[in-house]
Structures are given as C-alpha cells and as structure tokens.
Amino acid sequence: MGIFRNREQLLSHGNIEGRQIVLDILEAGLASGDPYENVKKALRIENGKLLIGSDEFPLGPMTRCSAAYPRPFPPAPLAFDLDRIGHIYLVGGGKAAQRQAEAVEDILGDLICEGHVNAKKGDRVALKRATVTLAGHPNPDEDSVAGARRIVEIEQKAQPGDIVIMSESGGGTALMTLPAPGLTLQDVQDTNRILYLEHGAPMPVANAVRFLITTLRQKHSRFVGDATLIMLSTDERPPETPEVLLKPRSVSDEYEHAIYLLKEYGCWDEIPEAVRQHLLRKDPAYGTLRQEEWYDKPHFRIRVMGPEYMLEAAELRARALGLQGTVLASSMSNLEARVVGDAMGHIGNEVARYGRPFQAPCAFMLGGELVVNAGPGAGQGGRNSEFVVGASLRIAGNRRIVIGSSDSDGSDGPTCYAGGIVDGYTVERATDAGLDVGEALRAHDTCGLLCSLGDAFDTGILKTNVQDLRVIYVGAES
Secondary structure, three states: OOOOOOHHHHOOOOOHHHHHHHHHHHHHHHHOOOOHHHHHHHEEEEOOEEEEOOOOOOOEOOOOOHHHOOOOOOOOOEEEEOOOOOOEEEEEEOOOHHHHHHHHHHHHHHHEEEEEEEEEEOEOOOOOOOEEEEEOOOOOOHHHHHHHHHHHHHHOOOOOOOEEEEEEEOOHHHHOOOEOOOOOHHHHHHHHHHHHHHOOOOHHHHHHHHHHHEOOOOOOHHHHOOOEEEEEEEOOOOOOOOOOOOOOOOOOOHHHHHHHHHHHOOOOOOOOHHHHHHHHHOOHHHOOOOHHHOOOOOEEEEEEEOHHHHHHHHHHHHHHOOOEEEEEEOOOOOOEHHHHHHHHHHHHHHHHHHOOOOOOOEEEEEOOOOEOOOOOOOOOOOHHHHHHHHHHHHHOOOOOEEEEEEEOOOOOOOOOOOEEEEEOOHHHHHHHOOOOHHHHHHOOOHHHHHHHHOOEOOOOOOOOOOOEEEEEEEOOOO
C-alpha cells in the first residue's frame, strides 16, 4: 500500500490521468521526508566507538540561526569509546521524534539506559528502550505535560561523561508543553488556540509567544547541564531560510516582541490575564535559551532532515514522468491558504492557455506552511484543504489542471486528513451534489467538503514534519 490509503477512491472520478500523476509526485516527495536513514548516517558505531556527525550531517549550534553564533565547532564525527561512556539517555518530542528515536534505538540498542519520547496521539508506540507518551497536537493536553515532566526528569539525571540524545522536530512545542510557573495548561491552550488557530498567526509568530510561556521547548541545555547533548533535528524549513517577523525599533527584548505580536494579531486582550502578566514581568529565567547557557558546553545540533529532501524527490519524480518539473518556491509560508490557492489556479490557467511560464505538460511544486484565519466557531479548515479548494474555483472547467496538497506529517491542521486534491471537475461535482464551494471556504469547512467529494487525503500519521507539499499539474493539450 502506498502513502494514500484511499488512493482508489481518489482515482475514481475527475481527471483520472492527471490525478494519478499528482498522487505519484506527492508520494515520492512525502516518502523522502522520512528521517530514519539519515539518523543512521549521522549516528553510528564503528570499531568500538560511537561516532556522531559526518561531513553530510555536521555539528551545529543549538539554535538554528548559526550565523548569529560564529563559535567554531569540532570536526565531525565526535568519537566516544563505548567502554568509557557513562550513561546514554534518549529523549525527544515532535512529529518526527519517534521515527528518529527508532533509528537511534536500532543503532545503540541496550547501550541506551533510559529514555522517553512524546509523540502525537494517533501514532503507534514503536520504541523498545524508551517509553512513549502520545500527546496532544496542535493544542497540548495533560499528556503533553506529563510526558514533558518525564523528559526533564531524565535530562536532569545526566552527569559529565554521559550523553543525552535529543530527538526533536516541529510539533514539539505542543507535544512537550510544560507551562511556566504561575501558568496552567489551560492558559497555554487558550493562548495557542486564540493566536494560532483562530487568528491565523503563522508558526514563527506563534512560537515567539509560546516559547516564552513554556519551560522546555528549545531549552534542553538548562536541564542537561555539562553532559554531552546531541540534538537530532528534523527541520521544518529549508536551510538558511530566515524567519521574517514584524519587529519595530521600539522593541528591545523578546518579551516586548511577543507582546507586540499579540497586539498586532489582535490577541492581546483575548489571551488569559495570567499570560499577559507573565509576559509583562519579563523574567529571563523563562525566556528562550541564551548563548551563554550552551556556548561552552558540549551541546550540539545535527540537522538530519528538511523540506529540501521532499522537494527534490518530487521534482525528480515529475521529470521521470516526462514532465517539465520545477520547484516554484521551497518555502512559501505565512500567507492565507485560499489566496495562494487562487494564485496557483491563475498560474495553472496561464500555462494551459498561453504556455507560460512553463510549457505543458508540466508540474510545479511548492513547499512551506500557509495559514488559515479561521476565527472562533469555524469549521475544521486545514491549510492544505483550503489551498486546493481555493484553487478549485479558479480552475473550474479546465480539464487539464489537477492540484494536490498534503501536510508531510499526515494531518492538515486540526483534521485527521492530510490535505486533498481538486481538478477542473471539482466545482461541477460539488454543485451536482448540492454542496457550496464558496460557503465551505467562508465557513472554513473545506476538509468537510473534500471528504464529501471523496477528495480528502487519508494517509495516517507519517512520522515526519517538513512542512507541506503542493503540486500543480497541467496536462498537454489534447
């Protein structure tokens, strides 16, 4: 069975040939987002030594923005004599964390003395040496907190000479939620719901706030101390992609920046009073990790997976199918999903009518994460479903265009579907079934619309998190 468990249903109507092509390209890309094999390249045992890092997977700083920290890093690999290592601990959290940890367990086996990983509810427990908590996402729950406490307990056991292997990826902020002192889980849940789900703040904005109201995510150096910390990371963004956040000159620190962003997105007066007071206190003990907290310690990050693997595989598959295939944008993020869908529909029509900017048959791909400004009381939405449904209106009647979009982790926002697929027949089919595409967009119930049409992607949890993959296909003129 391929990635799409309902592939037969998806290919039972509409532009079947074009759908087949789009699904093939999507599957090739999504399969390449699996971090397992890359972890085994970055972490290995040879001649009685544990080797960590390589030329392909070098050691880097705990923060992603390496340019800001010009510290010289030791050449990879780090080499540890197996008979001289103290304890090896395995901890982690995120949508790809358990998959990465599977590779670590397969490499180290009984050398791991203790561990715990927080994975997303709906995933299966696959680890043998480490225990697993299945926790809430996109909104954290009590299990997120309980599992996070267990991770901290293990990290605090580490002593000099021990090694802590941290498996982390996107989704870890919710899955490893540990509210800052004075805040409750409900405070964090409400802030996340209001800012991210209702007001449509992009992930970098949400994280600028959430990192300040929780005490674990991106702060593991504080608990590990002088032990060796190796963070294996599946990165959501392509390499060296900057985060562009609104930051006026009047903002002097991260707390003021978070307050500014909450006001900019119309959330400051809606979030819990306890969160407002916590941010106004500006306690540095609960801020993000400072350089001096890890700079002189053996704490390193190794990036083992990112969207570029997924995009390159999708592009290669498109070309193997005889198409002009190209990645149009590796990380088109933080824009309203339905608007980008409409824009991609315009480009598809331009190709079909005028042969520009590409000659058909062709497929072009997009990465990144879009947003949905759903508001309270809306439908399930989902950025991938809103993207394709937004495009469906623009390509209605054009029998040559098919557009598909999937979240790499297998769940599109708060839904249990990964995204969906549309073509020039979609609006007509919806109308014949008594469904209103425009109303589905207004109510952010696009996932429900796609389910009714048999066009929602059923993949299950995909054990990675490298943003989304969107494919726009335009067939040759018949």
